[in-house]
Amino acid sequence: MRYGELITHFSHPQHKLRFEYVEVPFKCDGCKEVGIGSRYKCSTCDFDLHMHCALPSASINHPFYHKCSFQFLRRPPGNTPRFCNACEKDVTGFVYHCNLCGFDLHPCCAKLPQMLDDGEVKLFLYRKVGGAPCLGIFVSAACHRCGRKGRSWSYRSPCKKYNLHVACVKEMLVESWHELYFGHGGGTTKNKKLETRIPSLKGTLQNHHRSKSKVKKCCEMAGLAVQFIISAVLGDPSAIIAGVVGTLMSK
Template identity: 55%
Template sequence: MKIDKEFVHPSHPNHKLKLEYTETPFCCDGCGEAGIGLKYRCQMCDFDLHKVCAMAPNSIAHAFYKKCEFRFYYKPPGAYKRVCDACRKDVQGFVYHCTRCGFDLHPCCANLPLRLDDGEQHNFYLCEKLSSACHRCGNKGLGWSYRSECKNYCLHVSCVKEMLVESWQTIYLNQNKNGKHREVQMGMLAPSLKGTMQNHHKGRVGKVRRCCQMATSALRIIISAILGDPTAIIAAVIGVLLSK
């Protein structure tokens, strides 16, 4: 698929959006979700779109909802608040909606791969429902998740999104009174998967170490899938998530 370096988007018709790369987190003005890496931006208006949101087709199908036809909307349809059925987060802007069934998907969630391969013989599969507890929150809950082929490792898509936002707040949003970024000890305020795993495995050091190794691998490829752009910044983010 050809990627235009600049174009006019219907949601921002007055100026052209230019494709650029950033290692600084941003909020997409289309869907309202966090992003990093490739984006389309209007420098004059401080307007940003995920690459996925900017290039979203008018309609899609999804393997989890075989009877649905999802159509793209710039604003959530209807008078009631809508929730993405993938990540269980509020729909604040761009959305794919099935009128017949009532399901909703953020564009980035709709674009998540069904299968991930970390290159080290570990495959992860996107699941509509969890049959075992998520390693982040400890619950099964609603919403999509990625599960390892061995079925020993699971992470909600929503949990990974929360971890990303929390880590970015730690790294980027802690500022002093002069508006300058403070130096932050990586991991001081970030969520700790390691602590969760210690509780899960009741302090068994070897089991926790192996699980953390798999967590590193899983997080890397799941974060890459959610952001749609594997970049160098992901390694730093993972370092924060797995610290302590």
């Protein structure tokens, strides 16, 4: 993909979509989920797609579901409400669906990297906090956000200090960006800066350390971990989220 590249997409045949990079959140018109970073956009209609929604695979397999074959669908099958098995959030648009098991995955959830690594922090994707990635081995670990071990897919560091459910990350984003998607604030630049501020986990991390220096260091490392996880959940693990680096966890 090259910056400015144009594509034609079945969901928006009237105009071509241009590849670009943005550091403010957008709502994908394909899967209806939040995105950031790389996207395909129609400037005429203000139509946006995640990369994974703009260039989907017809079918995929996933290491967490060895017996499943997921097919890409423009809308969820049937008339009953469906949810994503990765993040537990509603499926209302593009989806990967397994006819055999009935499992559903948002396109970005289906393409979450098994490992995030920037040279300092490594995070591994687990089907459940408490289990080993792609294996049936279980060890003690709890999500920093909710304190639970079960629930949705999770990212965890090898040292087990940093654990976050994919579902909890999405809840954090919804809390931060509520005004953006429910019509309050008018979408001005000032409001967007406020809405890209991610809630701090400092309070939960303080429960693990009494020393202020350890809390600060833990917060700094957790801030990096959260940044990588948020970028991955929003469809672009390489994205640099404005205002997050260096300030997310330490304040």
